[in-house]
Amino acid sequence: MPVMNFAQALRDALRYELAHDDAVVVFGEDVGKRGGVFNITEGLQEQFGEERVFDTPLDENGILGMAVGMAVMGLRPVAEIQFVDYLWPGYDPLYSEAAKIRFRSGNQFHVPMVVRSPYGGLVGGGLYHSQSPEALFAHVAGLKVVIPSTPSDAKGLLIASIRDDDPVVFLEHKRMYYALKEEVPEGEHVVPLGKARTVREGEDVTVVTYGMMVHETLKAAEKLEKEGISLHILDLRTLIPFDGDAILHSLERTGRLVIVAEAPRTVSFASEIAAFVAEAAVDLLDGPVVRVTGWDMPFPFKLEKHYMPNVTRIARGVKRALSLLP
Amino acid sequence: MPVMNFAQALRDALRYELAHDDAVVVFGEDVGKRGGVFNITEGLQEQFGEERVFDTPLDENGILGMAVGMAVMGLRPVAEIQFVDYLWPGYDPLYSEAAKIRFRSGNQFHVPMVVRSPYGGLVGGGLYHSQSPEALFAHVAGLKVVIPSTPSDAKGLLIASIRDDDPVVFLEHKRMYYALKEEVPEGEHVVPLGKARTVREGEDVTVVTYGMMVHETLKAAEKLEKEGISLHILDLRTLIPFDGDAILHSLERTGRLVIVAEAPRTVSFASEIAAFVAEAAVDLLDGPVVRVTGWDMPFPFKLEKHYMPNVTRIARGVKRALSLLP
């Protein structure tokens, strides 16, 4: 199997789907000639032409409105939003249309679109190039939300998202694009939506996480191992619908739960996992559910390292879950 | 004290603030001559003139962008969004600007604006006149979120919100406007943000709720009383920042927690309360935390009564919290 970084894996998925389904079209700001500001779509316009891969005006409302319209007519648009921080001018077509068309039309129309967008911090990007707003998609019934953590998953989940008949928000941690490499299956490679991945088996504490925080959590696990604490790490991969069974199953063994995510804490996806467990399986809990997250503040620039969850914060969270810290 | 309905109490608050602070301006679609589609601003333009109370073009992005700009220059704009379902074309100025300006400017500028908007269902309004999207504001650090449940609170909290130096999203259940009456203090009447109200004292289960669901929960309490179950009901009034102490305090006595809200369940404000307790006070819990909510679907029209939390659903939730139901 070829070794690919995250960016290459995504490009491979796009290329594969463009080649195999002429309903697939790819567009966004600078995705054509420029190949996207992170070069994810590099070479695709050259290969597939300007009808399949094209630039748009600088208007996220137009991009997402266009995607919805194309999707209801049977195409499979893959829209890139340059940074997820800039999606909001186009939230209305996503929130009011994409998420609700199947339902409101009595199943006459549906919206097989994908919104790809870079998210996440620790890139020196400040308030508006670092946010993790997955909660604002995950709350919206009718949308699916996918966040891959490895190149192989990036490819397999993106292909699954494009083939899904409902709108998918697909978030890519921009810090991983060129930092991460692994073997990725060539050709057809589908990772089904809704299934978590066990990143690491462990006994003491279940850690539910996704995206780049999977890797930070792994580092924390190594550190904690030396202290005799063993983490069971689940990478959710799909946030909506999330793999509730995998979480409960692991909790049966550990009885302790930590959720790690870089988004601000309040009304976050981490809150959802905590609530889900407190509702469905409070009896399994031997200690507090701990949310290790970013703070409830705009994302800072110069002091961003104090914002981002890191090994220390995760380890402290694990110890709180074990009641070793207050 | 005069008896006012919810709508009159809101109008009284607006009139009082308009009269006492010339920085206050009120605007939105149809709020001028028409007095708003729910008549909340009726008579205000006549009394205060077109510079203080005025109509806008049909554009929520313009309304909220204008509000932000006026606020950073020291005015206290009170913008009405006709239905909160229609706020989304203007989410960007709220999310990207209002919530972040104090922080990003190093405290040079701040945004003392209020967004008033009707929310909520059971009005025969279908998908786009019934939603409860408070989660999408509550997740955004930098915003405050207020939802009153009585005429007296409506007045006191609206005055507090207008005087607050940060942006406040103020949601009003449209079904309550003319359905609810009570004595409301004349003149100066401020209900501080961030403090919950004990609606009813009780021993067995703590129910945290807000907005119209306060009244549904009261009805459920009466029903359950007959079955020998006593509810302690907290009306949060302010969602951000919410009154965590009041919740924990009550839980010390009851050990059981139900949250009632009509919004869809996943990544909702109800999830936040559940997560907060599972994190801060899991030891206090003698049973599962139960979220009694709307379903994770767009709001239906004809079958809306099956969507809305009702006395049966609340009572069943309470029984689940007491482990009397699976």
Added chain:
Amino acid sequence: MEAHKRKGVPIPIQPFTEEPLRLLDEQGNPVVDFDPEEHLGLSPSRLVKLYEDMVLTREVDRMCWLLQRSGKAAFHISITGHEGAIVGSFYALRPEDWINGYYRTPPAMHVRGIRLAEIFAQLMGTALDPLKGRQMPGHLGAKKAQSFTYGSGVGLAHVVGMGMARALQYRKTGGVVVTYGGEGSTSEPHFHSALNFAGVYRLPLVVMIVNNQYAISVPRTQQTAAKTIAEKGKAYGLPGFYLDGNDPLIVYHVMRQAADRARAGGGPALIEALTYRLDPHSSADDDRKYRSEEEVKHWWERDTLKRMRHFLTLKGLWDEEKEEALKERVRLDVERAVEEAEAAGLPRVEELFEEVYGERPWHLTRQWEELQAEMQEQEGGH
């Protein structure tokens, strides 16, 4: 939507006029010398049918009001006064075309091939409703009629319709998308995004603005400082046509040319049809708060139905007797349709949970189980 013969030399039209283009004056007399068949491609029988469909639309609307007042419909939002603009424009389209309507189009949707009973079923939310009772009255759409389902947010039809046009262009179907909205909808960002993208990609899109001079209570002059709505086309490099929207013939004529130009790759167009809302904004509105009785009366005298009837009469195609017969026929059709719609009963609850996603995820299954238990308890009378 039957395709009609096209013939003749079209009467030339210009964009960006200061006065609205028209073929008929306010009474219905022709202002230029034209032959409907030769110049517009409208045969006498189609001309008559156009009028009959306008009358039927008005009668559907009146019945909607009745059903609303009697409590059978939760709400109504009227087309009365707008029939010339809406039915006239529907007539100009071809079978391969799509529309993305708004809340004033439903009573005219029979022209697009939706059955009257379905129109009333949508109004009342019964099981015959193509939308399965999911939407408020005023939101009818149907895939079989190539009419997208409107979603309440003003202006969204334009930007979603733009994307639909991009799909038609990509698939080279030769179809055109027409999106509808009031003049208020031009203030929303969606109008801007739609026209800008349409201009850049030269999409087969016609944006039809039915300017009835008010957005609820806000008059046109407070909506925008532009001289005309049509002029907004200049911001996007596309022609804007300013029409007398109470003249169904100019609406038909300009829409047909704009659509044909767009389908031929000539790019998008904007149409402003100036008309007047003769009813309150909706059943929830009190229009006396913001406009005078005289103003409303002034516009009733210029009602599009009268104008069209006058023209047909001039042409010898219409008389009192035909009018009576039509009214009677329409009354019966409408009544029968209402009965059928009502008889259909309620939509199914479980479908709510099945149609949020293509496949029901586990959490919705659980919630459905919760609701079933709740319903059982309620039925059990606990």
Added chain:
Amino acid sequence: MEAHKRKGVPIPIQPFTEEPLRLLDEQGNPVVDFDPEEHLGLSPSRLVKLYEDMVLTREVDRMCWLLQRSGKAAFHISITGHEGAIVGSFYALRPEDWINGYYRTPPAMHVRGIRLAEIFAQLMGTALDPLKGRQMPGHLGAKKAQSFTYGSGVGLAHVVGMGMARALQYRKTGGVVVTYGGEGSTSEPHFHSALNFAGVYRLPLVVMIVNNQYAISVPRTQQTAAKTIAEKGKAYGLPGFYLDGNDPLIVYHVMRQAADRARAGGGPALIEALTYRLDPHSSADDDRKYRSEEEVKHWWERDTLKRMRHFLTLKGLWDEEKEEALKERVRLDVERAVEEAEAAGLPRVEELFEEVYGERPWHLTRQWEELQAEMQEQEGGH
């Protein structure tokens, strides 16, 4: 921002021209016979100062690049090429006016009264930064300089600036707001909303579009099908002026007239200043992917600095010696400012938690306690 004397007969200007208005040709020769003092109100000393400020701005920009390349700044986004449009427009404003800039304005903010050291402090995020290191480079603003703090989202400056103008109008300050953005910003909904509201309320707002022909890689022709950006004013009932943005004098002249008209209650205006981005979009861009070296060279030959220098020389106000002296002075000022900015150190962590809201709510107090414990553990080397 010192108020300057105004005199003379202004040279008349027209909106909506097909060719850009200019006073100087591409080399810097006057295209009409005008006297800067008499016709523009620009005294010889102010004319020289304008040029000197353009040169200073360019040198600040070059230093930003150096600091970025040496790793002291995380990022830089260049003003090079845009000085005529930006500095020229700043010169036209009065002390009571406000600006809402964008990422290309910071290197010129010394003209608005922000110290050079603060400009570099913002670039590097040190404690001297008025924004306290909260924002990426390129986001400088300061209340004392009546310059709002830019927030990254393209176009938002226009719609927020519109609200600022509404506040100035309400308070009758006589001030005007000028918002800035590239031609790409005209595609965002915010541009649309800002101009529409400004037109309806006749706000004291000038929207200044610095059209540098690319939005990152997307050329102007793919941004909109409008003939000019200026033409978009018609959609909102306001004048749009199309200028040669490399001619600082026409920019100054038109901005002054537009602002004065707006402050007198005459309503808003749109200005399009045509220029060219001589550098890549930002330090993260590779512009060779989408434009040719020849094209860039063509525009370097028309650099706004050259043009202005040529005109001053023609007028006998400038020579080689002055140029040398200026360069030396500027170099020293810039170096000293960088030193001062660097010396200021890091911003304070606790302030992050204190400045989300006016008063810190309990949950942020808890989070701050969490972070303190974490930082102690990290320092303790656990």
